[in-house]
Amino acid sequence: MTPSPPFDAREAQRLHWARAATGNPDIGLVAASADAGFRSYWRTVGESPTHIVMDSPPDKEDVRPWLAMRDVLEAGGVRVPRVLARDVDHGFLLLEDLGAQTYLHVIIDTNADELFDAAVGQLLKLQAIAPPPGLPAYDKALLARELRLFDEWFLARHLGVEPDCDDLENLDAAYRVLIDAALAQPRVLVHRDFMPRNLMPTDDGAGPAVLDFQDAVVGPIAYDALSLFKDAFLSWPEARVHAWLADYHRRACEAGLPVPPLERFRRDADLIGVQRHLKVLGIFARLNHRDHKPKYIADASRFVAYLDAVVPRYPELAPLGRVIERRLRPAFAAA
Incomplete structure (x- = not known):
């Protein structure tokens, strides 16, 4: 499992990945939400429609179980977030943006x-x-x-x-x-x-x-x-x-x-x-x-x-x- 870089380096790595995944070198990221674990969620700015980047540091919270269960649920007809790009080794996913309200x-x-x-x-x-x-x-x-x-x-x-x-x-x-x-x-x-x-x-x-x-x-x-x-x-x-x-x-x-x-x-x-x-x-x-x-x-x-x-x-x-x-x-x- 790849160790996560220090926070400031992780932030730069996340932005670099998001720009490559969206194909837009000018986007930024703003915090969208965090959960009780180690994952965090970031909304793109400077593009339309916007996207969500899930950041799941691989040495703290492996993203593979999330992806595996997402696929199981989707195959069963359950509405789950769509995955548009992924880098499993580094713990980044690009997701559809479902909005800010649960x-x-x-x-x-x-x-x-x-x-x-x-x-x-x-x-x-x-x-x-x-x-x-x-x-x-x-x-x-x-x-x-x-x-x-x-x-x-x-x-x-x-x-x-x-x-x-x-x-x-x-x-x-x-x-x-x-x-x-x-x-x-x-x-x-x-x-x-x-x-x-x-x-x-x-x-x-x-x-x-x-x-x-x-x-x-x-x-x-x-x-x-x-x-x-x-x-x-x-x-x-x-x-x-x-x-x-x-x-x-x-x-x-x-x-x-x-x-x-x-x-x-x-x-x-x-x-x-x-x-x-x-x-x-x-x-x-x-x-x-x-x-x-x-x-x-x-x-x-x-x-x-x-x-x-x-x-x-x-x-x-x-x-x-x-x-x-x-x-x-x-x-x-x-x-």
Whole structure:
């Protein structure tokens, strides 16, 4: 894997590549967006139409998994960004410019039904794709590793709470419930971050473009639908979430996807949601303390609220509820 040059040299290398890829020696680049990983996105200026340059430093974030999954999704009819030029060894891609607004920028109360209807259409296409050989599974080890991010990064590092023996026993008991429930679900292709900030409106009639799909796995069918409606960056009333999940379930049945009966599906969605919420709390704390990206941890209260809405409904999650009440809530209120 080619080491990335220092930042200023990388900047010059990126601009030189963009000019060669577009065939326009006069264009410039301005920052378009960045994500929680090492990739960054740059919009061309001085040409029309504009393009997006993805910069994925090869020693930090190999672009090949992104390209491979993009091709899988496109072959399955999912709208994804079009790749116009590539330099895989140096980590540069030239993409179509889909604009500056994701679903997260444009979704409001009055258009949410329409936008989510289109998003579910893309999700059903994604879930109908046969996972490619060798795709990682959302297995016991991965589920457990994600859950332990909550212990290590959110409780211990962010809140300063060192779980004692009782806490660890309670967490272990709850995690067994969550992992067993996830492994019992029907398995499909899972995006793992199917949420409004990773969907972009398009004007070509193909539905929203799906972004940030490089970490896809084979896993529980309720995962992506739950991620869509219980987002990391905005919240909806429980009644609307329930209605959207029921609509997704109806459409998934009609599409022949292996969803269980609705009441079982609701339980599956709730429990995989708890797993995701705990994981994301850990990830956001890690982004803050290890990667010096503090903006994400501001949404921690959203995930605590998600947990508060679901955990009390399931007696089998009472051990997690005890940790929340005894350890998380007092420390979180004081933070």
